[in-house]
Amino acid sequence: MEIRQLEAFAAVVTTGSVTAAGRLLGRSQPAITRLIQELEAELGFALFTRSGPRVSPTEQGFLLYDEVEQTLAGMQRIRTRAAALARGDGRPLRIAATPALAAGLLPPALALAFARGLCAPERVAVQSQSPEQVVHAVLTGAADLGLNSLPLEHRGVTVHWIGQSACVAALRADDPLAAQPALSLQDCRGRRLITMHNPYRLRRRVDRALAGAGVPAAGVIDTNTSISALTLVRAGLGIALLEPVTxxxxxxxxxxxxxxxxxxPFFFGVITPQARPASAAAQGLVEAVADAAAALLPDLVRREPAEHGALLQSLYGDAGDTGDTGDTGDTGDTGDTEAAGDAAAPYTQDSGLTSHD
Structure with missing residues (x-):
């Protein structure tokens, strides 16, 4: 299996035609066709179904594409890194963030970091990922730090601080309810609601609040990002209950x-790998994110990392009962924390794998 075969496959999936894929890669149509045929022969199954000039991935092809995309992205990072080394540049600051934090909070935080001279714009790489992927990127070294929703359970990450801000309602500006300075959950009675689809994350808290208020929805539209929720609101499809950062x-x-x-409440913060010391740029960005959050969210409460275990327990009951999660002193020999009870020390998680909103 050759990289050029994978590049041809990914280009055809992206463009929807062999001809367009050839133009994208600077190769002839027969060359792209040959590469696809060679890859299919090696794999033992068809990657595309053809309908005239258009092609669509088969089920196997669609599933394979996710892996191919990650492989090619890794190859591109290698090329970029090699070129930077050839120029004598240092390693870029690599950031993984959930879509909400990548879109709503990271830009002003980076602007602060640049203004403070912590890192140069050409030396930053940002990936928008799911909360689980953010944790994985930090653990595997694909990211130097992550902006993630909290709480989370995972061995090997350090939570530097916890931000708390209240969720909000978003509705069309011409909705009669928009004339009110604030909304009650009772205002949502009989209205279609737009919420996050994952029942174990923010949706869990929204559902609890609605049930506690005795407010049934006329209908629900589930989505996986706040940005999608806002576009649905703009289309007049309902009222969104969502995190405040986006x-x-x-x-x-x-x-x-x-x-x-x-x-x-919506909880979020910055995580770094327990096993590797954070660079000066990463440490500076940790505080830049906190400062940007304070400027963005008028009701922001900055909690200490030592509160993480209790927060996990309060939201998820016995899911957070891992014994030592609330003790900042029990973190092994990592040097990430000071003595137990030092409220200024970052909290190092030491439990099993599960990431919560």
Whole structure:
């Protein structure tokens, strides 16, 4: 299996035609066809179904594409890194962040970091990923630090601080409810709601609040990102109950953002790998993110890392009962924390794998 075969496969999936893939890669159509045929012969199954000039991935091809995309992205990182080394450049600061934090909070945080001279714009790499992928990227060294929703359980990451801010409602600016300075959950009665689809993350808190208020929805649209929720709101499809970072961090048109009278907290923070010391640039960005969050979110509460275990327990019951998760002194010989009870020390998680909103 050759890289050029994988590149041809990915190009055809991306463009939807062999001809367009050839133009994208600077190869002839017969050359692309030959590479695809060779790859199919080696794999033992068809990668595409053909309908005239258009081609579509088979089920096997679609599943394979995710792996191929990651492999090619890794190859591109190698090329980029090699070119930087050839120029004498240092390693870039690599950041993994959930979509909400990557879109709403990371840009102003980076602007602060650049203004403070912590890192140069040409030496930063950002990946927007799911919470689980952010943790994985930090653990495997693919990212130097992660901006993630909290709480989370995972052996080997250090939580530097915990930000807490209340979730908000987003609705069309011409909705009659937009005239109110704040919304109650009762205002959502009989309205279609737009929420996150994962029942174990923020959706869990939203559902609890609605059930506690006795508010049934006229319908629910599930989505996996707050950005998608806001576009659904703009289309007039309902009221979104969502985390505040995206709602307050993105420039919005035709959308009103209002506080709600329910206790639906959103928790987030910055994580780094326990096994590797954070660079000066990463350490500076940890504080730049906190400062940017304080400027963005008027109700932000910055909690100490030592509170992480108790937070996990309060939200998920016995899911967070891992014994030592609330003890900042029990972190092994990593040097990531000071003595137990030092509220300023970062909290190092030491438990099994599960990432929560």
């Amino acid at each position: 709602a307050r961090g993105l420039p919005l048109t035709d959308i009103a953002v209002r506080p709600i009278d329910a206790d639906i």
